Amino acid sequence: MTENLKVEVVGLNRVKGKHLVAQIRLSNTGTEKHLSWAGEMADRTRPLGEIKWASGIGVLDAQARTWLLPYKPAGSPCLCSDRERDGLGQFINPGQSINVYAVLPAPSGNPATAIVVTPLAPPMLNVPISDEAPAGDFPDPDAEPVTLVNRRLILPAEALDKSEETADDGKDLQVNLSSDVLFAVGKADLTASANSIMARTARLIDASASTTVTVAGHADSSGNDAINEPLSLRRAQAVERALSALLTRSEISFQTQGYGSRRPLYSNDSDEGKRRNRRVTVTFAKPAPATREPVATTPPSVTGLTGTSKAEGQPIAMEIAGLRRLPGGLGLLTYEITNQGSAEARFAELHHAQDWEAYKYQAASNVRVTDVAAGRQYLPGRLEVPTDDGVDSYCACTDVSGIRINTEKFAPSQTREFFNLIALPETPGTLKVKIGPFRELDVPVQ
CATH class of the missing domain: 2.60.40 (Immunoglobulin-like)
Known part of the structure; x- marks a missing residue:
């Protein structure tokens, strides 16, 4: 995203089977003098006052659905390069390069490669991980107390007919069923339109390993809690009864609650936000993905798009x-x-x-x-x-x-x-x- 600032992974080493040392080379490939690098490599999810650190070097653990970032010791934002402490300066001159590093958790499953992420460019895929000791002197995260820093990655999707939306964090699947489709205004009796939605949700639960399913009713900010909370509970109970009758797996228990308007997903300042907040949320363990048929190893062309x-x-x-x-x-x-x-x-x-x-x-x-x-x-x-x-x-x-x-x-x-x-x-x-x-x-x- 910063023209003429080139980023290369020059080392990715697994240490003690559980840590990674990532080494990145940054180069000024243009003619601009005093090309700033420190702010460009800072983790955008941290305070902007920490931009002098290379805290944005990370790894995407796709299987665990987690964005892994450098460890945080007690006295600094991260186990990573600091432009002042490490004498790197703020700028890179034309034709020059600097090396920066970060120490972070290794991705789960002991993979041979990793997806390296930086704030500078799209994720870099299939970067080889070496189990040899990295060349150089890098901090040991086991030598002092450190805090794990990671970001949970949520993948949203929705039905084109606006009947439901899902949020997948890799572990649990949260299905938000639209109350506008399931119920008439102010009612807790399922409509005829709810039948196909209930059937699809029941199939997802049957395909999962869950023994417990939570069902929570929610309202928007209209009305008052005296009306919203009991109505949201009755709606959650109606969904529970319908799902129970459709499930083919036994030994599944339900936890049902009505929250009224206390837990909005979106701002109630717009009609669309309110519509999405009027929901019944069904949460259970994510079903295992279906096995895909093998596909051709030659990637399809994407030219002309x-x-x-x-x-x-x-x-x-x-x-x-x-x-x-x-x-x-x-x-x-x-x-x-x-x-x-x-x-x-x-x-x-x-x-x-x-x-x-x-x-x-x-x-x-x-x-x-x-x-x-x-x-x-x-x-x-x-x-x-x-x-x-x-x-x-x-x-x-x-x-x-x-x-x-x-x-x-x-x-x-x-x-x-x-x-x-x-x-x-x-x-x-x-x-x-x-x-x-x-x-x-x-x-x-x-």
Whole structure:
């Protein structure tokens, strides 16, 4: 995202079978003097005052659905390079390079390769992990108390008919059933339209290993708690009864609760946010993925997947670089945006997502991947960061604010590459991809 700042993994070593030492080379490949690097490598989910650290070096543990970041010792933000302590300075001059490092947990399952993430560019896939000791002197995370720093990756999806939405964290599946579809206004009796929704949810529970299923009723902020709480409980109980009658597995117990409007998923400031908050949430262990048929080893071509738009009178081009399947049901979408005009233009359409989506910073979240045959739409993943007040959500995609506040400005002929992490259906083939204002495209899954 920063022109002429090249990032390369030059070392990825597993230590004691449980830690990783990641070494990154940063190079100034252009002619700009005093190219800043420290803020570019800082973890965007931490306070901006910590930008002098290389705290954004991480690994995506796709199977565990976790974004792993450097350990945090008691006296500093991370076990990683510090531009002042390590004498690296703030800038890199033309033709020069520096090496930075981070010490973090190794991904689960003892894999031979890793997905390396930095704030600078899309994730780097299939980076080999060496079990040899790294060359150099790096801090030992076992020598002092350290705190694990990771971000849970949630993959949302929704039915095209708006009857339900799901959130998958790799361990549990949370199914939010729309109360507007399940019930008449102010009622707790299931409508005829609820039958197919109940049947699909029951099939998912049958396919999981859960012995306990939680069912929670929720309302929006309209009305008052004296009405909302008992109504939300009765609706949850109605869903429990319907699911119990449809399940084929025995020994499944239910935990049912009504929360009224106390646990909104989205802001109640919009009609869409309110609609989504009127829900019955069913949570259970994620079903095992279906076995996919082997597919050809030669990736399908993604050439010619382009679109055009305009920004401030300048022609803006988009080209999809790939839609790649990663482990753990993940997908990686990468695409390029180019200003083909003769003047600078601010292209601000990538973060103009629906109003009910809220992230800590603006990001390239205006992306949808659709499986028309399955009637489902896949939204950008989100990284959850615990806070004193609850949880902050960050898009698992390219930032366009914070440190990257000028990312939406494109000089003439300038190209930037963007990415999104999303869920992908197990069925191989072609999916429809809609990016910002550009035309929808049929994109093969690689």
